[in-house]
Amino acid sequence: MTSVDEPARPNGRIRDAARTQAEILDVATQEFARAGYDGARVDEIAARTRTTKRMIYYYFGGKEQLFTAVLERAYGVIRDTEQQLDVEHLDPVAAIRRLAELTFDHHEQHPDFIRLVSIENIHGAEHIAASEKLGKIGSPALDVIRRILASGQESGLFTADVDAVDLHAMISAFCFFRVANRHTFGALFGRDLVDPAQREHYRAMLGDMVITYLTAERAAQ
Amino acid sequence: MTSVDEPARPNGRIRDAARTQAEILDVATQEFARAGYDGARVDEIAARTRTTKRMIYYYFGGKEQLFTAVLERAYGVIRDTEQQLDVEHLDPVAAIRRLAELTFDHHEQHPDFIRLVSIENIHGAEHIAASEKLGKIGSPALDVIRRILASGQESGLFTADVDAVDLHAMISAFCFFRVANRHTFGALFGRDLVDPAQREHYRAMLGDMVITYLTAERAAQ
DNA sequence: CCTAATGTACGAACCGGTGAGTTAGTCATA
DNA sequence: TATGACTAACTCACCGGTTCGTACATTAGG
Numbered sequence: 001m002t003s004v005d006e007p008a009r010p011n012g013r014i015r016d017a018a019r020t021q022a023e024i025l026d027v028a029t030q031e032f033a034r035a036g037y038d039g040a041r042v043d044e045i046a047a048r049t050r051t052t053k054r055m056i057y058y059y060f061g062g063k064e065q066l067f068t069a070v071l072e073r074a075y076g077v078i079r080d081t082e083q084q085l086d087v088e089h090l091d092p093v094a095a096i097r098r099l100a101e102l103t104f105d106h107h108e109q110h111p112d113f114i115r116l117v118s119i120e121n122i123h124g125a126e127h128i129a130a131s132e133k134l135g136k137i138g139s140p141a142l143d144v145i146r147r148i149l150a151s152g153q154e155s156g157l158f159t160a161d162v163d164a165v166d167l168h169a170m171i172s173a174f175c176f177f178r179v180a181n182r183h184t185f186g187a188l189f190g191r192d193l194v195d196p197a198q199r200e201h202y203r204a205m206l207g208d209m210v211i212t213y214l215t216a217e218r219a220a221q
Numbered sequence: 222m223t224s225v226d227e228p229a230r231p232n233g234r235i236r237d238a239a240r241t242q243a244e245i246l247d248v249a250t251q252e253f254a255r256a257g258y259d260g261a262r263v264d265e266i267a268a269r270t271r272t273t274k275r276m277i278y279y280y281f282g283g284k285e286q287l288f289t290a291v292l293e294r295a296y297g298v299i300r301d302t303e304q305q306l307d308v309e310h311l312d313p314v315a316a317i318r319r320l321a322e323l324t325f326d327h328h329e330q331h332p333d334f335i336r337l338v339s340i341e342n343i344h345g346a347e348h349i350a351a352s353e354k355l356g357k358i359g360s361p362a363l364d365v366i367r368r369i370l371a372s373g374q375e376s377g378l379f380t381a382d383v384d385a386v387d388l389h390a391m392i393s394a395f396c397f398f399r400v401a402n403r404h405t406f407g408a409l410f411g412r413d414l415v416d417p418a419q420r421e422h423y424r425a426m427l428g429d430m431v432i433t434y435l436t437a438e439r440a441a442q
Numbered sequence: 443c444c445t446a447a448t449g450t451a452c453g454a455a456c457c458g459g460t461g462a463g464t465t466a467g468t469c470a471t472a
Numbered sequence: 473t474a475t476g477a478c479t480a481a482c483t484c485a486c487c488g489g490t491t492c493g494t495a496c497a498t499t500a501g502g
Binding site: 237238241272273275276279280 | 446447448449450
């Protein structure tokens with residue numbers, strides 16, 4: 001019979017640098033998201049991988065660099081997802097609503113990423129600042145917003161003076177808050193913002209909010 | 222000449238339990254907001270007060286309870302501020318806008334509080350759950366919203382199906398995100414959401430967003 | 443004189459990090 | 473294809489500083 005404690009080796013290799021590093025990053029992502037930067041334990045990350053703490057230092061250098069690597073990969077996933085956005089065949093109103101909905105979905109599907117961003121903000125975004133990759137990662141979603149907005153403004157559908165970065169902030173704020181602050185909000189107001197039964201309600205609310213803001217005639221300034 | 226290292230004793234008392242506790246809470250608020258729960262150091266808090274670590278344990282019991290006490294006081298300040306809200310003499314549209322602006326101002330003026338809330342969410346709001354005070358603290362602002370909303374809906378100014386808690390979430394999301402995520406947002410998009418020169422712009426944006434959402438005629442559902 | 447308030451000193455576990463040695467995989471060469 | 477040299481990948485054992493928490497002594501003040 002086959003030994004029970006012999007670990008599975010999916011690709012047949014006992015030594016596999018890429019797989020070991022990926023496994024460390026997976027577990028580290030969970031651990032940092034669970035407990036925050038200082039609350040996370042390097043020993044705990046090591047214990048939950050098939051490798052040892054020594055390897056974490058071998059590949060990443062230290063806890064700080066490991067967290068940076070976790071952030072880099074998490075932001076990379078976001079960018080890759082955003083690059084597959086396909087909304088520009090829609091009319092501007094439908095395109096913006098769809099983009100908001102996809103942003104909404106993405107936040108809901110990646111609570112660990114939201115937590116990492118919260119944690120990084122607690123630390124003043126110092127790891128992003130220290131990362132070469134993250135400095136020039138860009139935002140495909142922002143480019144999409146920029147183009148839709150220009151098109152909608154040109155055709156007179158949208159209010160003229162709305163900025164793409166501001167609109168992105170508005171959409172992100174709603175999506176982010178709903179996930180990031182669900183615990184305190186739930187405890188204080190007795191309402192779970194991530195209750196599946198309320199999902200469609202909040203998704204529609206976001207779309208309505210953005211579209212009414214974009215299409216309203218604003219008082220002359 | 223007077224000894225330089227003799228600390229000032231403003232009220233003449235050397236032993237003053239209330240002042241000692243308040244001083245511990247002040248410093249602990251800064252330290253927890255600076256570094257997060259696990260990043261905060263009890264020794265550091267003690268060093269920055271005129272008392273010793275022993276007194277922190279004497280009065281609060283431990284680090285966990287100290288953080289809970291910090292949260293309780295911070296939320297208490299919010300509630301007291303909200304209780305002084307005076308917007309209901311305005312017409313519903315102006316009242317909601319004014320309320321949103323005051324929420325905006327309050328978030329901007331209390332970044333430490335925002336950080337504490339972020340930290341508490343990282344930890345699943347477990348300290349709020351453990352606190353008797355915080356369970357029943359209520360929210361005067363929410364009561365105000367509820368009344369203005371009802372009045373505006375009755376007079377047909379506001380869309381009928383908007384809920385007070387949802388509106389409060391919408392306003393808070395914008396205000397919270399702007400302060401809480403300013404570091405990552407700034408690093409990634411090169412825009413400081415808390416730049417004083419942009420303050421009026423974002424304040425107006427929030428008001429416009431809320432009012433256009435509330436007064437739009439929504440498509441029949 | 444009694445007790446709440448405070449100071450001192452220290453313990454014990456924890457935790458990030460490392461020194462030193464070992465093995466698996468690869469590749470050049472005969 | 474057999475072999476031996478070489479390096480990346482990995483294991484094991486350990487260290488030293490840090491950090492929460494506390495036992496015990498002391499003092500201010502009513």
